[in-house]
Amino acid sequence: MTDLVFDNVRLIDPRTGQDSPGRLLVRDGHIAALDAPGAEGAPENATRIDGAGAVLCPGLVDMRVAIGEPGFEYRETIASCARAAAAGGVTTLAVLPNSKPAIDEPALVRLLRGRGDETGLVTILPYGALTKNCAGEEMAELGLLREAGAVAFTDGIHAIADTKRMRQLLAYAQGVGALVVQHPEDPSLARGGAATAGALATRMGLPQIPAAAEAILIARDIRLAEMTGARLHFGHVSTAEGLELIRQAKQRGLPITCDTAPPYFTLNESAIGAFRTYAKLSPPLRAESDRLAVCAALADGTIDAIASDHAPWDADDKRLPFAQASAGGTGLATLLGVTLARVHEGDLPLARAIALLTGAPAALLGSPAGTLAPGAAADLCLFDPEESWVVQAGALPGRAQNTPFDGETLRGRVLGTWKSGRRVFGEQTA
DSSP states (O other): OOOOOEEEEEEEETTEEEEEEEEEEEEETTTEEETTTTTTTTOOTOOOOOTTTTTEOOOEEEEOOOOOOOTTTTTTOOHHHHHHHHHHTTTEEESOOSSOOOSSSSHHHHHHEEEEEETTTTTEOOEEEEBBBGGGSSSSOOHHHHHTOOEEEOOTTTOOOOOHHHHHHHHHHHHTTEEEEEESSOOOHHTTTTEEEHHHHHHHHHOOOOOHHHHHHHHHHHHHHHTTOOEEEESSSOOOOHHHHHHHHHHTTOOOEEEEEEHHHHOGGGGGGGOGGOOSSOOOOOOOOHHHHHHHHHHHHHHHOOOBBBBOHHHHHHHOOTTTTTOOOOOTHHHHHHHHHHHTTSSHHHHHHHHHHHHHHHHHTTOOSSSOOTSOOOOOOEEEEEEEEEETSSSSSSOOOOOTTTOOOOEEEEEEEEEETTESSSSSOO
C-alpha cells in the first residue's frame, strides 16, 4: 500500500488533545506520524493529499445504527448502509440487534462483524440482544454473545418493560462487565402513540405519547442501576426532564451515560406539520423547550455522544397516514452536517462536537477507533466545515431515503473518507 501524506489540514483529535494545523502520514493502513506544517521527511513516493485547510479528524463512530439486513434487505443492506456511512465520514458502526432473526446468537454476531469487514468500508460493532428475539422476556446468552464480539447489550428500539426482569438483566450484565443500552420510553405510556402529547398533536388529531414516558423509565432504570452497580446507557434522550435525571445521577457518581441524535437538537415537534411522515421518529420530536435542553446538555457534558439513530424504511412504510407510518429516519449521510450546525450557532466548540462523534462513543463501546494517535488504524474523515449542501431525499447515498432533514441546507461537507488508509469516499486529490 502506498504511503499517504495529508498536508495543509487542521488535525483534530479530542482523544489526544490534538487541534492544530499540520500534516499526517499513513503507512500500511495505520497512522505513522503527525507533523507540523511543512515538516521535512515525507517519503518520496508517497501520495500527497492537499487538504486546502480542511479538517482531518478520526472517522466518525456511530453508536446507534439500524440495518435492514438480515431479514429486511428491501429497506437496506449492509452494503448500502456502508456506502451511506462512508459518504457521511462514518467508519465504525454499532448496529442494533432488531433484525430478523434478532442478533441473539453468537454466530450472528460473528456474521455481522465479518460482513462489515467484507465491505472494506466500515467496521461493524454488533450489539447483542438483551432478551431472545428482543421480545423482553427470556434473557439472551449474554456471556456467549460477549465472547463472540458483542460490544454491549440492548433490545434496540424496544424498552424492557418488566422492572424485575430489567433488574436481573442489569445484574447479569454487571457480572460479565457489559454495558446495557436502554430505549428510554415507558412502553405502556407510548403504546399506539405517534406524536408528543400537547396542543399540536391534539389539533392534528394524533394519538399522543407524553414526554414524561421518557423520564419515568429513566428514573426507574437509574434506580435499578444503583441497586446492581451496572453500567447503563440511555439512547437518543430527547427531553429536559430525562436529561436532568441523568445529570443528577452523574453528579452522584453513578455509571450512567447517554447519547442523543441530531433531530432532537435541531428540530422540534413543528416539523411534523402537514402530517410529514419523514419527521415521525421514535422517540417523537419534542417541544422547543426540550430541544433547547438537549443543546444545553450537549454543551455541559451531560450527553456523552451523538449518534445518527439511522433507521432505514422503505418508501411504502412512510407513505401512510401519519399514525400508521413507521417511526424513524435515516441519519448517516447527515450526521456530521447537522451536528456542525451547533458549532456554527455557537453552542459547541468544534473539538467538542468532533469528540461527541468520534472518541467519546468509541470509549463507551470499548473500541480503539476514534483517534489519530500514531499506530491507530487510518480511519479518517476530511471535511470542510464551511461548505454548504442541500439534503435531497432520493439523492442520498445508500438505499434508504427517509430523512427528516429533506430540503434543509447544511453547512459542513465530507470531502473524503478513508478506511485503514484506503479512500472509500470522495475524489482523489493530489
